Amino acid sequence: MAKYANVIIDISHEKLDKTFQYKVPGELQGNLTIGMQVEIPFGNGNRRSTGYIVELTDTPAYEVSRLKEITGVVKDSIPIESQLIALAGWMRKNYGATMNQALRTVLPIKQKTAVKKQRLVRLAIGQKKAAEWLASFEKKHNTARARLLSSLIEQSPLPYEVVTRRLHMTASVIRAMEGLGILTVEEKRTYRNPLGEMEQGGTRPVLNEGQKRIVEQVWQDFSKEQYHTYLLRGVTGSGKTAVYIEIIEKITGAGRQAIVLIPEIALTYQTVLRFYQRFGDRVSILNSKMSLGERYDQFERAKNGELDVMIGPRSALFTPFSNLGIIIIDEEHETSYKSETMPRYHARETAVERARMAGASVILGSATPSIESFYHARSGEYKLLELEKRIEEKPLPECYTVDLREELRRGNRSILSEKLQELMEQRLKNHQQIMLFINRRGLAGFVSCRACGHVMKCPHCDVSLSQHAGGSMVCHYCGYTQEMVTSCPECGSKYIGGFKAGTQKIEEVVKKRFPGTRVLRMDFDTTRRKDGYEKILSTFANQEADILIGTQMIVKGHDFPNVTLVGVLAADLSLHVSDFHGPERTFQLITQAAGRAGRGKFPGEVVIQTYSPEHYAIKLAAKQDYYKFYETETAYRNLMHYPPCGHMMVMMTASADEMTAFLSMELLAKKIQQAQDKGRLPGLYMIGPADAAVAKIKDIYRRVLYFKHQEYGTLVHMKDVLEQFINSHREFRNVAVQFDFDPMNGF
Ligand code: ADP
Ligand code: ZN
Ligand code: ZN
Helix, strand or coil: CCCEEEEECCCCHHHCCCCEEEECCHHHCCCCCCCCEEEEEECCCCEEEEEEEEEEECCCCCCHHHCEECCEECCCCCCHHHHHHHHHHHHHHHHCCCHHHHHHHHCCCCCHHHCEEEEEEEECCCHHHHHHHHHHHHHCCCHHHHHHHHHHHHCCCEEHHHHHHHCCCCHHHHHHHHHCCCEEEEEEEECCCCCCCCCCCCCCCCCCHHHHHHHHHHHHHHHCCCCCEEEEEECCCCCHHHHHHHHHHHHHHCCCEEEEECCHHHCCHHHHHHHHHHHHHHEEECCCCCCHHHHHHHHHHHHCCCCCEEEECHHHHHCCCCCEEEEEEECCCCHHHECCCCCCCEHHHHHHHHHHHHCCEEEEEECCCCHHHHHHHHCCCCEEEEECCCHHHCCCCEEEEEEHHHHHHCCCCCCCCHHHHHHHHHHHHCCCEEEEECCCCCCCCEEEECCCCCECECCCCCCECEEECCCEEECCCCCCEEECCCCCCCCCCCCEEECCCCHHHHHHHHHHHCCCCCEEEECCCCCCCCCHHHHHHHHHHCCCCCEEEECHHHHCCCCCCCEEEEEECCCHHHHCCCCCCHHHHHHHHHHHHHCCCCCCCCCCEEEEEECCCCCHHHHHHHHCCHHHHHHHHHHHHHHHCCCCCCEEEEEEEEECCHHHHHHHHHHHHHHHHHHHHCCCCCCCEEEEEEEEEEEEECCEEEEEEEEEECCHHHHHHHHHHHHHHHHCCHHHCCCEEEEEECCCCCC
16 A cells, blocks of 8 residues: 555656656555556646656655645546556566666657658649749749749659759748749658568468468457467478468457567568568568667557557567557567566566556467476466478478587597588589578587587586686586586596687688588678678578578578578587576577478488487487477476576676675675575575676676575565665665576576
8 A cells, every 4th residue: 555656747768767756645545556647736836737657655755745645547548658657567576677777668768869750842733823833934034943843743742852952942942932822841740661662462371271270269269358378389481470460460450459579680571571561551660770769750650550560579569559469479489588688577478468468469489489488388378379280291301410529539520520511512512502500609618528528517506617717617506616627527538628619610611621612601790780681691592602601690580492401510509508598599499490491392401410419408309309308308497496497586796896796795695594594585595696607797797696486476575675675785885786587698
C-alpha cells in the first residue's frame, strides 16, 4: 500500500529523468500500479494535468507537507505508454536496473532532429489559367518563372528540392509566384521509410500439411482468445518463415499488429523482402545501422497506425503497437536476445510478459530451441509445435566427425583434415560451393592437449579454465586458480596450449592448398563497412566465389542452393567456452552450420573437426538428435543446478580503484556468508567472488559473485536486499553494482 507515487508528466527523452512525487490519497492506496495514467495538479498554478506512475514507494523523497496529492485515475483510455511503462517496471524488478534505465529501454527516444519535413510545391490554379500565365511570362522573357510553371503544368506537386536543385529555381522566384497565387508551398511531416525501394509482388507458396496444421492451431486458439506461447521447432529449411507470414496475415487481418524479432545477422534483404512482398508498406524494420531519428520515426509510424508489422532485433519488442496480436521470435536460441546493458533483460521472457499484458500470442521458432524453451515446452508452459521435414523432403546432410588427435598422429598439422580436403577437391571439380566455418564466439581462452584432447577444467564448476597472462589458469565462476600446466595430466604429452585459428589464417591455408579458387572471407573485419555484409552474401549467392570462410555470421538462415559441403573447422572452440552453455552452443552451431548444406538440387555433406569426438554435444549434433541432446544436457544441468534446472544470478562490482572493487565484493560475500551460517538463506549457493571474465575494461576493475537457487523469485528478493544494503553503506560510494539473471554472455 504505497503512500507515494513518482510520476512523469511528459514522455519525451529529455524529461524521462524528471519525475515528480505525489501523495497517494487514502482511497487510492492499493489501487495504483506502475504505468497507470493519473490526474495531478501541476506547477505553480496547479494546472490540471495527467502523468504516468513510474514508481510507488513508502518513503517520501521530500518533506511530506510539500507534496501534492494525486486527484484521480484516468479511466476511459489506456494508452500504449501505460503498458510499456508497466513493462519497464516488470523489467526493473526482474532484471535489476533503475527505473530510469528501464524506461529508456522501452520508450522511444525522441530526437530533436527526428522531424523531417517534406516541402511540396503545388500548382494552385487551373490548367487554363496556368496556360495564360505561362504565355505572359514567355512574352516578358521571364524564363525562370516560365520554366517552373511549365514543369508544374506537367506535374504537380513537385518536391521543393526538385524545384530548387533540379530546376535551379531560387527561393525568391518560388516566393514571387506564391505571391501571385500561382502556386503554394506546403509542408508535410514525413517519416523515413527504410524499405522505400523494395518491390512488391512475388509468389505465395502453397503450405504443406505440416505448415497448415500449425497455422490452423495458432489461429484457432487466437480466435478463441486463448493466447499461448508456442515453441515451433522446425529443422532448418522446414518452412518456418512461411508459417510466420501466414499467421501474421490472419492476425493483422483481424485488426491486430505483429512484432517479428530476428537476430540482426539474419535480417537480410532476402528475409525482409519476403515480408514486404506480403505486407507492402504496412511493414517496417529496425536495425542498428539506423540513426536514432530513423528508429524514432518507425515507432511513430507504428503508433499512428501506419504499420501492421515491425521486424527487427531485440529492441523491436518495444514497438508501440496499441493492439498487438502476436510476437514472433525467430532463432529464439540466439544469445543476442539477451541484453548486455542494464536492464539485462532477455527478449524471450520480456516478450512473454508483454504478450500477457496485451493479450497476444507468442511464437518462438528455432531448429535448435534453447534448453530453457524446450524445458518450458516439456513442462506445458509453452505449447510445442514441430516441423520435422525440410520443404520438398530434401534430406538433411550426411555428417562426418573427424578426430583431430588422429590427424596429428598421422602427421597432418594442417587446419584442414584429410577428409575435408578430399571433399573440398571433389566439390571444386564439380563447381559446387563450400562453406568453412570457424567459431570465434567469446573468449576462447581454454587450454587443451592436442594429443589426447583433454581440457583443463575447474574441479568445482566443471567449466573450462581460462588462460591468463602471467602463466595461470582461472575459473570465471569461482575464481579457482591453478598454475599453467606444462604437460598433459592425462597422457603426459607436452603438446599443450590454447587453440588459435582465425579466418585470415584459414584463408591463407585454403588459398595455398587450392590455388586459383575464389575465396571470400566474412568476419568482423570484412563486414565493418556498411553493406559489406550484404555484398559478400550476394557475391557468394551469385556463385562468383567457390568458398566462403566465416565466423558464426555465415551460419544464420542464408539460403545458398549450390552449397553442398560445410566444414566446421574447430567445434571445440564453442564447446569449451568458460561458462556452462558450451555444449548447447556447440550443438546449435553444428546443426545450424549443417543446415546450410544441401538446400538445392544436390544433397549436402558436413565435416565436423574436433578434439572431442566422443563428447555428447558433438556426437548428437552429427546425428541431428535434438531430443537425446536435450535429455543429456538437462540431466547435466540438473546435477549442477544450472538454468533452467535452477536459476543463477551474478552480481558485479566495478570501480576505478582495484582495491575498492575487491574489498566491496569481499564485504558483500562476507555478509551473505554470515547470513548463510545462521541458516538464513536455505537453498542458496554462493560461488566466488572472482575476477569477471573481462576483469578490467577501460581501467575499471570488475569482480563477480555468482548465486544459484531453485527459485528465480528468491534471487530477485536477494537482489533487492543487496541493493538496499549497498545504497545505505558508504563503502559502496565509488562502486557501480550490476546484476544479471541466468547470465548468457556474462560480465
Ligand atoms: P525456415 O524459416 O524454416 O528455414 P523457410 O520458410 O525459409 O524455412 O523455407 C525454406 C524455403 O522453402 C524458402 O525458400 C521458402 O520460400 C520455401 N518454402 C517454404 N514453404 C514452402 C512451401 N509450402 N512450398 C514450397 N516452398 C516453400
Ligand atoms: Zn593429453
Ligand atoms: Zn570454478
